[in-house]
Amino acid sequence: MRARSALYVPADKPRALEKARTLPADLIILDLEDAVAEDRKAEARMNAVDALRVGAWRAPVLLRVNGLTSRHFDADFETALKCAPAGIVLPKAEDAASVRSLHLGLPLWLMIETPRGVLNADALAGVPGVAGLLAGANDLARDLRTRPHPDRWPLLHALSQVVLAARANGVVALDAVFNDVRDAAGFARECVQGRDLGFDGKTVIHPEQVRAANAAFGVSAQEAEAARALLATWAEARAAGLGVTTHAGQLIEELHARTAEETLARWTEEQVL
Secondary structure, eight states: OOOSEEEEEETTOHHHHHHHTTSOOSEEEEESSTTSOGGGHHHHHHHHHHHHHSSOOSSOEEEEOOOTTSTTHHHHHHHHHHHOOSEEEETTOOOHHHHHTOOOSSOEEEEEOSHHHHHTHHHHHTSTTEEEEEEOHHHHHHHHTOOOOTTOGGGHHHHHHHHHHHHHHTOEEEEOOOSOTTOHHHHHHHHHHHHHHTOSEEEESSGGGHHHHHHHHSOOHHHHHHHHHHHHHHHHHHHTTOSOEEETTEEEOHHHHHHHHHHHHHHHHHHHO
């Protein structure tokens, strides 16, 4: 599935919910957790049910519930059963056995945002029903006692661990949010870094970040054309009985051709949807 951008929308904000219906995000995450104050949790749950029952959405809608140890979890669980979102986002996932025991009957998207969650990421990603992992850099940085850095180097090991666990288990990996909604250049730079690390997309907190994330984690026209050119070279090599050849000065073989085919498949999907 496409997951270039996943927009968090506070479920206690009706206007934000309506605007989210029109945005080109690949995923929408209705938030019952951090973005909602304690005294507005019940209102947020009712809004989430109404939002999913009434009107169409351009993208799959996930529901971020409060954590397993929260006093709000049981009510959030009941809300999820009522409104049947496309999946549940579970914050601060740490223990595979606890996740396995949920039996929600809905795809699970696990937030890896604690040291123990990072260390257990592989086991968590391997739980049946888990569809994706979401890096949570803010809570993780706090727990690790790191200081802010524009290149996120204190968090690179943890971010790569999330990607490794997702790839090993065949689930989606989403990069963490970028907090400064005014810094478009910084957001773009972090998107490039996230894609270079191997993430499928990025979680975002403002509508203005959606298109930039889609562009950064999508396939550009130049990348699609480069993939076509490589495949043409590879077809000629195979017709000549060769198992390796060169293209644009680089040695290429079967794995490069498969990568090019995957790139073109993603390009085609992005043009159609």
